[in-house]
Amino acid sequence: MTKSRDLANLAGSATGLATDSELSAAVAGIDLTNVTRIVPTDSNISVPNAPTSVSGTVDNAQSSVSFVASTTNGGSTILGYTVISSPGNIKKSGTTSPIVITGLTNGTAYTFTVKAHNIAGSSAASTASSSVTPNPSVDVNYLVLAGGGGGGGGDAVDYGAGGGGAGGLRSTVTATGGGGSLETALNLLLSTNYTVTVGAGGAGGTGGSNNNSTDGTQGVNSVFSTITSTGGGFGAKARNTAGQTGGAGGSGGGAGGRGSSVSGGAASPAGQGFAGGSFTTGVSNAGAGGGGAGAVGGSVTADNNGRNGGSGISSSITGTSVTYGGGGGGAGFITKGLGGAGGGGDGKVDGGAAPVAGTANLGGGGGASTGSPTNGASGGSGVVILRYLTSQGTITIGAGLTGSTATDGSYKVTTLTAGTGNVSWA
Secondary structure, eight states: OOHHHHHHHHHTTGGGGGGOHHHHHHHHTSOGGGOOOOSOTTSSOOOOOOOEEEEEOOOSSEEEEEEEOOSOOTTSOOOEEEEEEETTOOEEEESSSOEEEEOOOTTOOBEEEEEEEETTEEOOOOOOOOOBOOOOEEEEEEEEEOOOOOOOOOBTTOOOOOOOOOOOEEESSSOOGGGOOOOOOEEEETTOOEEEEEOOOOOOOOOBSSSOOOOOOOOOOEEETTEEEOOOOOOOOOOSSSEEOOOOBSSOOOOEESSSOBOOOOBSSTTSOOOOOOBOTTOOSBOOOOOOSSSOOOOBOSSSBOOOOOOOEEEOTTSSOEEEOOOOOOOBSSBOOOOOTTTOOOOOBTTSOOOOOOOTTTTOOOOOOOSTTOOOOOOOOOEEEEEEEGGGOOEEEOTTEEEEEEEETTEEEEEEEEEEEEEEEO
16 A cells, blocks of 8 residues: 555544644654655645744754644645754654654754655755754762751740651652652753752751740752752740641641641652641640651650651662651650651750751751750752763863762762762763
């Protein structure tokens, strides 16, 4: 059967063409630009008008070419579109935008035109796209952890503050925050700069008396290329007149205060950690735990005991299992809440030692305070860890960033521990 006969048969079932996956596969394998007119020349059917707004992406030996579909079909269903490269006259057909054209040469500048086809033939070529130059690429797995939230400040009359939430955690290896699905490694171009920010931990709230203590502050976001992890929520301050809600963040901060039921801080956006613990009416002198990357913070229900921070998650992205993102412990009159596994700081017990800061580069929440005016503890800073095949490229760590690179078998692992700047591969 000829290509023309194939297309004529397809045209006879026009109502299902646009969504027929078998058609998509068939069209992709046909050079539609070589198909001649298969309707009488005196019919009312004409070729479509040309597609518009053609653009291509920079990729490794290929480009994803987008376009606006033809606005006039010439009186017959459009069977497909063909992208044509210049130079090379490489062609690839499909039924919708975008169409990925493969077989390009890295380092060569290309423009692309697009034609539309129906049973009367091919449209004129579109206006050419702007020039794009394909480049080699590197597949990068990542763990991006934000700074943890600071613990709430204590009140002189022993009312308990809430622990800080852990920094949001996003990862492609082993596990990710919030119990979500692992993310997909980024395919990045060589000789191209990608932004990195390692988020600092939030400050602890200040201690006070007569309801003058303050909340902790939210941790700072961490960023790698298109990936942003949100700083941990602040731990709520201690007050004797009302419960205080913890702050929202990658993981939420714990509630504190006294006298009314309040919720812990939410994990927002979802999928990077868990909520902080809540506080129940009538319970005094205790604070809830901050949320962790792997579990919610402990909630205060019926006593004067500070609650533990939520646990973090373990990851083997470096080649060794490490736990990241523990929530900060709440403060208590009788017992203190402990920091969650993964760098969460312990809260303070009345008359005891000061609360503990979240661990640097583990993104833990800071411990909360109570009693004779004492400040809450700061959250731990975040970290950005990048894992990639040694054979795909060598990384350069730009000015403004602190980091190092180690080898794990056939992989390189770059750990960035502070600052803002760019990384690139060559």
